[in-house]
Every structure is written in structure tokens, then in C-alpha cells.
Amino acid sequence: MAISSDDIHYLFRFRDLIASTIAEHRKMIDKHHACWWGWWKRPTEDARLDIWVPLEKEATKERPLRIGLFDSGNVIVYAA
Numbered sequence: 001m002a003i004s005s006d007d008i009h010y011l012f013r014f015r016d017l018i019a020s021t022i023a024e025h026r027k028m029i030d031k032h033h034a035c036w037w038g039w040w041k042r043p044t045e046d047a048r049l050d051i052w053v054p055l056e057k058e059a060t061k062e063r064p065l066r067i068g069l070f071d072s073g074n075v076i077v078y079a080a
Contacts, residue, residue, distance in 0.1 A: 007079070010055060011068040012037070022071070022078060037069070037080065 014021055028035035041047070059065045069078040 007066045008068040008077075009058070009065040010051070011070055011077070012039075013070045013072050015073045016071065022069075037067075 025035045025037070055065075059067075067080045069080055070076075071078065
């Protein structure tokens with residue numbers, strides 16, 4: 001499915017270095033009907049509360065947001 005940039009409210013980059021990220025998250029979705037996306041930040045990276053705080057307020061079950069997950073290793077954007 002082609003994704004329009006108008007559909008995406010946030011875009012997060014990831015790279016599969018250890019496991020197949022999308023496949024592993026899909027397993028959780030199949031089992032639990034939902035899955036949180038995790039962020040492993042380096043100790044020297046900023047916590048980026050300027051992103052996470054508004055996202056937590058905006059994304060609700062009643063009003064979900066479309067998030068883009070950019071696989072920078074394969075140059076693919078997944079919608080979540």
C-alpha cells in the first residue's frame with residue numbers, strides 16, 4: 001500500500017541489526033491484537049520528550065494516529 005505523507009503524523013527510523021523488527025512486532029500483534037513500539041536509545045541520546053509527550057496525548061484508542069516506521073536499511077516505510 002502506498003502511503004501519503006499526509007497520512008503520517010510521526011515518522012520513526014529503525015534498522016534491523018539483530019532481528020526482523022517488523023516480523024517480531026507482527027507476531028505480538030497476532031497474539032495480543034496490539035503491540036508497543038520500543039526505542040532503544042543510546043545513553044548519550046536525548047530522551048526526546050518533545051516528541052513522546054505530544055504523541056502520548058494525541059494517540060488514543062478513540063483517535064489513533066498513523067505512524068510511519070522507516071526501515072533505513074531496506075528503504076521502506078511501514079504504516080502503524
